[in-house]
Amino acid sequence: MxxxxxxxxxxxxxxxxxxxxDIYTNEKIxxxxxxxxTPEIRVNFDEKIIDLFKEVRLIHNLNIYSxxxxxxxxxxxxxxxxxxxxxxxxxxxxxxxxxxxxxxxxRIAKLIAKSKKEIQELIEINFNLKxxxxxxxxxxxxxxxxxxxxxxxxxxxxxxxxxxxxxVFNQITKSELNKEILHDKxxxxxxxxxxxxxxxxxxxxxSEMDAKLEAILTKKLEEIIEIWLKEFNNPxxxxxxxxxxEYTIYNVKLKDQMIYLEPSINEAREFWYSNxxxxxxxxxxxxxxxxxxxANFYKDNVYRETTYRNILNNIANTVLKDCYVKLETKIQxxxxxxxxxxxxxxxxxxxPKNIYDKLEDDMExxxxxx
Numbered sequence: 322m323x324x325x326x327x328x329x330x331x332x333x334x335x336x337x338x339x340x341x342x343d344i345y346t347n348e349k350i351x352x353x354x355x356x357x358x359t360p361e362i363r364v365n366f367d368e369k370i371i372d373l374f375k376e377v378r379l380i381h382n383l384n385i386y387s388x389x390x391x392x393x394x395x396x397x398x399x400x401x402x403x404x405x406x407x408x409x410x411x412x413x414x415x416x417x418x419x420x421x422x423x424x425x426x427x428r429i430a431k432l433i434a435k436s437k438k439e440i441q442e443l444i445e446i447n448f449n450l451k452x453x454x455x456x457x458x459x460x461x462x463x464x465x466x467x468x469x470x471x472x473x474x475x476x477x478x479x480x481x482x483x484x485x486x487x488x489v490f491n492q493i494t495k496s497e498l499n500k501e502i503l504h505d506k507x508x509x510x511x512x513x514x515x516x517x518x519x520x521x522x523x524x525x526x527x528s529e530m531d532a533k534l535e536a537i538l539t540k541k542l543e544e545i546i547e548i549w550l551k552e553f554n555n556p557x558x559x560x561x562x563x564x565x566x567e568y569t570i571y572n573v574k575l576k577d578q579m580i581y582l583e584p585s586i587n588e589a590r591e592f593w594y595s596n597x598x599x600x601x602x603x604x605x606x607x608x609x610x611x612x613x614x615x616a617n618f619y620k621d622n623v624y625r626e627t628t629y630r631n632i633l634n635n636i637a638n639t640v641l642k643d644c645y646v647k648l649e650t651k652i653q654x655x656x657x658x659x660x661x662x663x664x665x666x667x668x669x670x671x672x673p674k675n676i677y678d679k680l681e682d683d684m685e686x687x688x689x690x691x
Contacts (some may be wrong), residue, residue: 366406405462410468414555429479435521436472482513499601511610527612539635542604549600564600582659605630
């Protein structure tokens with residue numbers, strides 16, 4: 322008997338606590354809390370309500386206390402609010418977590434700015450909404466849940482894609498100096514970019530990615546120039562050449578009493594200029610990453626650089642100039658050497674009879690000639 326009386330007192334106190342919950346009509350659904358000195362949106366929902374339905378059902382089943390009709394009615398009213406409150410809690414919690422994680426994530430901040438602002442505006446519009454307005458509450462909780470679910474999915478997808486892009490950037494940094502391989506890596510970056518949609522500030526973001534890639538390619542181009550010069554200046558030391566696979570061999574030939582050089586100086590110059598430009602094209606001819614929709618829109622109106630040939634402007638003038646100076650120096654050295662052979666051309670042009678007629682038997686003149 323004492324146990325039943327004690328239980329009844331506990332239930333009486335429980336009923337008073339339930340009656341004190343006035344969230345249904347008087348409270349706003351949202352408020353602001355300070356978390357780690359940072360204001361944060363939270364759902365203004367009394368956690369006691371979560372257990373209310375179970376407690377009413379349990380007490381009713383135990384048949385030890387007659388739950389008054391007002392309490393039962395209030396529990397039923399709360400039951401209508403409960404799914405929306407839980408949905409809002411999940412949505413707001415997810416949104417706060419994403420905002421915290423991306424707060425210092427500059428890689429995607431611009432891309433999610435519009436979606437984030439739309440969610441913030443939706444919350445602002447419904448900030449003063451009360452639990453009593455079930456129709457608006459239902460519409461708001463559904464719309465917020467859909468937007469945040471999509472937002473979460475987009476953020477996750479963006480982080481994954483940007484991680485892929487930076488992984489390819491690292492591969493390019495370490496890649497061998499092979500045109501096909503490097504161009505394929507850049508094409509991979511473009512393919513990932515083409516898969517990104519439903520984002521904001523995409524042009525600005527791509528410009529930033531392009532600048533990062535250009536910085537990497539500038540270093541690769543400097544590396545190419547350095548290796549090309551080394552191989553050009555020291556052909557005998559290149560057991561495993563990277564850029565220069567073939568060298569010109571000058572042959573001094575005689576045909577029909579005419580001395581000539583094969584290949585000619587001009588042909589040699591053309592060969593080596595082409596060789597240098599082919600090495601530079603490993604980087605300079607690569608297609609620039611772009612936002613394809615924007616490119617199609619502006620293609621007839623605005624000039625756009627479609628390759629990375631402008632990287633040549635990033636190279637110090639003295640470095641690039643040094644290539645051409647050394648190339649021309651080598652060609653001039655070959656030309657001067659050939660000129661020494663041309664001095665013997667006169668021996669083929671002179672008729673022996675003319676020499677005999679002029680020198681006759683004068684040994685002193687013959688010795689001087691020799």
